[in-house]
Amino acid sequence: LPLEETLPGIARGQEDGTFEPLQKRQNVLQGPLLNGAIPGLPDLSPILSNNTFDYVVVGAGTAGFTLAARLSEDGSSVAVMEAGIDYELSLINNPFANTPGGDVVGVGSDPADALQDGIDWGFLTVPQKGANNRVIRYARGKTGGGSSVRDFMIYQRPTVQTMGVWQTLTGDVNWGFSQRFSDFKKSMTFTPPRHELRQEIPAAQYDPADFGSSSSIASLSVSYPNTPQNFSKYAQLSANELGTQTVKSFNGGSLLGVQYNSATINANDGTRSTSRKFYDEASKRSNFQIFYQMMAKKILLVKNAKGNPQATGVAYSTLPGGLGTTGILYARKEVIVSGGAFHSPQLLMVSGIGPQAQLQAQSIPVVVQNENVGQGMQDHIFFGPAYKVDPNLHTFTDLAADPLYLADEFLNFTTNQLGPLTNHVADLLAWEKLPGSALASLGSAGAAKIASFPADWPILEHFSAPGVVGNFANLLAENAAAGADGSRFASILGALVAPLSRGSVTLASADTATLPVIDPAWLTDETDQKVAIYAFKRVRQYFAAKAMKPILFTQNATADEYLPGFATVNTDAEILNWIRDNLMTVWHASCTCSMKTKNQGGVLDSRLRVYGVDALRVVDASSFPILPPGHPQSTIYMLAERANTLIKQDNP
Numbered sequence: 199l200p201l202e203e204t205l206p207g208i209a210r211g212q213e214d215g216t217f218e219p220l221q222k223r224q225n226v227l228q229g230p231l232l233n234g235a236i237p238g239l240p241d242l243s244p245i246l247s248n249n250t251f252d253y254v255v256v257g258a259g260t261a262g263f264t265l266a267a268r269l270s271e272d273g274s275s276v277a278v279m280e281a282g283i284d285y286e287l288s289l290i291n292n293p294f295a296n297t298p299g300g301d302v303v304g305v306g307s308d309p310a311d312a313l314q315d316g317i318d319w320g321f322l323t324v325p326q327k328g329a330n331n332r333v334i335r336y337a338r339g340k341t342g343g344g345s346s347v348r349d350f351m352i353y354q355r356p357t358v359q360t361m362g363v364w365q366t367l368t369g370d371v372n373w374g375f376s377q378r379f380s381d382f383k384k385s386m387t388f389t390p391p392r393h394e395l396r397q398e399i400p401a402a403q404y405d406p407a408d409f410g411s412s413s414s415i416a417s418l419s420v421s422y423p424n425t426p427q428n429f430s431k432y433a434q435l436s437a438n439e440l441g442t443q444t445v446k447s448f449n450g451g452s453l454l455g456v457q458y459n460s461a462t463i464n465a466n467d468g469t470r471s472t473s474r475k476f477y478d479e480a481s482k483r484s485n486f487q488i489f490y491q492m493m494a495k496k497i498l499l500v501k502n503a504k505g506n507p508q509a510t511g512v513a514y515s516t517l518p519g520g521l522g523t524t525g526i527l528y529a530r531k532e533v534i535v536s537g538g539a540f541h542s543p544q545l546l547m548v549s550g551i552g553p554q555a556q557l558q559a560q561s562i563p564v565v566v567q568n569e570n571v572g573q574g575m576q577d578h579i580f581f582g583p584a585y586k587v588d589p590n591l592h593t594f595t596d597l598a599a600d601p602l603y604l605a606d607e608f609l610n611f612t613t614n615q616l617g618p619l620t621n622h623v624a625d626l627l628a629w630e631k632l633p634g635s636a637l638a639s640l641g642s643a644g645a646a647k648i649a650s651f652p653a654d655w656p657i658l659e660h661f662s663a664p665g666v667v668g669n670f671a672n673l674l675a676e677n678a679a680a681g682a683d684g685s686r687f688a689s690i691l692g693a694l695v696a697p698l699s700r701g702s703v704t705l706a707s708a709d710t711a712t713l714p715v716i717d718p719a720w721l722t723d724e725t726d727q728k729v730a731i732y733a734f735k736r737v738r739q740y741f742a743a744k745a746m747k748p749i750l751f752t753q754n755a756t757a758d759e760y761l762p763g764f765a766t767v768n769t770d771a772e773i774l775n776w777i778r779d780n781l782m783t784v785w786h787a788s789c790t791c792s793m794k795t796k797n798q799g800g801v802l803d804s805r806l807r808v809y810g811v812d813a814l815r816v817v818d819a820s821s822f823p824i825l826p827p828g829h830p831q832s833t834i835y836m837l838a839e840r841a842n843t844l845i846k847q848d849n850p
């Protein structure tokens with residue numbers, strides 16, 4: 199057979215090292231590649247019979263799966279390529295992923311906490327100056343559903359004024375909270391807490407006005423665990439005693455206050471809900487295709503009639519290291535990159551879009567110079583002391599230290615949908631601004647920076663964490679060891695939700711088979727360090743409150759502090775040093791291909807299009823102009839819904 203018939207779309211090498219499609223492809227722009235040879239191509243291995251689609255989406259993660267499924271609703275042909283496996287089919291990963299209480303397994307800071315590595319990329323940070331040079335493992339989902347399969351399932355939305363900052367940075371009024379409220383609601387179905395099972399006092403509150411009727415049954419499910427953490431009610435009362443009021447909802451545009459959080463839990467069976475939920479309906483359509491274990495290597499950029507670089511497809515390999523098949527998926531309309539905050543900037547850079555010196559150092563032809571790609575990374579950190587509590591208060595420590603109790607509770611979860619394993623662990627959140635005295639301790643420059651955040655933007659978040667957390671090396675091991683003698687523990691974690699430190703993602707290689715270098719640069723900003731010291735002291739106040747007394751081991755918070763202990767950690771310098779030794783990411787990496795006006799340092803315009811390239815968008819946490827306070831998944835689902843509208847408008 200002529201080569202053209204057996205290998206449609208596979209590229210042919212030219213003398214100058216570039217590749218060009220062998221066959222004229224209907225409606226796919228032809229032309230010499232602007233960005234040079236594709237690693238691993240061509241390969242004469244078996245290839246797909248159809249490799250041309252309207253849209254090619256890279257990454258079936260939180261944003262990518264949602265967006266790809268939505269794009270296929272009008273009959274457009276959509277391919278989504280995912281480097282990982284389908285976790286639902288994995289005997290090891292499925293039970294951990296689907297059990298809410300299993301979310302803490304395999305996400306520790308220790309590289310050896312690897313139980314879930316079958317669906318994780320295994321990132322390690324560079325040594326972190328702000329964390330006493332620790333190298334920290336950074337969990338990232340590598341599976342259908344992406345990091346929504348690994349996350350702690352907390353679902354909460356940003357504030358009205360946070361989204362006002364998005365409007366300013368993007369120069370686009372459409373990114374306001376009220377303008378996007380319908381997209382927040384569209385991506386999910388809400389089921390109220392089952393108080394008859396939870397029996398919690400005070401009861402979890404919510405505002406029905408925050409949720410609408412969902413567009414389909416196959417959307418994300420947001421609800422509450424059937425069993426609350428025993429510890430959380432004491433944390434809530436303690437927050438009230440410190441002046442943080444109980445509020446009704448974290449989903450209507452305000453956060454300041456304390457309340458149980460809603461979570462991505464399937465209301466019908468109590469399991470985890472992820473972006474894979476969108477697959478249920480999309481998989482019934484013949485115009486939707488997902489390719490697992492397919493790694494994007496490079497975006498094909500050709501010159502179009504306007505003289506602009508245009509994305510026309512994505513080169514892939516099916517196994518890392520070039521061991522599997524290689525090929526190209528072509529896009530008639532657009533390529534959408536949804537690889538997440540680490541991989542999306544990597545894919546842009548290996549394709550020739552990024553900082554000039556970095557690309558040249560990897561011998562990558564520069565197609566569009568943009569110094570902002572991979573820069574300005576934002577993230578949140580947490581840390582907090584642990585206290586010894588009444589051994590009758592069942593906490594996560596019981597699950598880790600007592601295998602019989604764990605087995606019993608696993609049965610309770612699978613048969614009755616009750617017990618601690620129904621719970622995603624951190625089920626209560628509190629948000630606050632800094633009081634005047636804390637602001638004063640930041641110095642005038644620091645205080646001014648913190649005061650520049652809008653009035654409804656919290657500076658601190660605290661969440662209940664019923665166990666020993668320490669340096670989060672491996673929660674199972676830490677709690678098994680600490681609880682071996684029957685002791686039980688609880689923590690409250692402080693998180694910085696208005697951080698000023700900024701990190702980066704840079705290339706280690708021109709091949710996506712090598713992970714990019716990640717440097718979150720946590721606590722490198724001096725104001726962040728001072729806010730962290732206050733957050734730590736605030737946790738001590740929580741445990742010193744009267745409300746906490748009934749559950750403390752000796753009813754004396756100072757004596758009952760298990761980690762780090764007042765005897766060794768007391769001064770500001772000691773506290774900061776302990777924080778550096780123990781801080782952990784909240785896994786909210788974002789803003790590395792940010793959607794901002796050009797003069798504010800953007801990579802994407804306000805329609806999520808890459809500056810300087812046609813038919814190419816980035817839609818995921820990397821697109822954020824600024825990281826909102828708290829947990830980002832609700833915003834990512836909203837972003838995917840918005841992207842679907844924009845893409846359809848631009849491709850009528």
Ligand SMILES: Cc1cc2nc3c(=O)[nH]c(=O)nc-3n(C[C@H](O)[C@H](O)[C@H](O)COP(=O)(O)OP(=O)(O)OC[C@H]3O[C@@H](n4cnc5c(N)ncnc54)[C@H](O)[C@@H]3O)c2cc1C
Pocket residue numbers: 256257258259260261262279280281282305337338339340341342343344345346348349350351352353354492493494495536537538539541542545710784785786787817818819820829830831832834
């Ligand atoms: C342990 C943990 C706890 C968290 N807890 C919470 C929480 O409680 N609440 C909350 O709101 N947020 C939480 N987060 C954060 C949240 O999960 C992420 O911000 C969000 O899922 C990121 O979505 P995304 O679409 O940007 O990327 P992802 O969901 O990570 O998706 C990216 C996808 O792209 C794929 N991919 C990447 N590169 C390639 C390539 N070259 N070729 C093919 N495929 C590729 C990846 O395998 C992945 O599937 C947590 C995250 C983690 C890891």
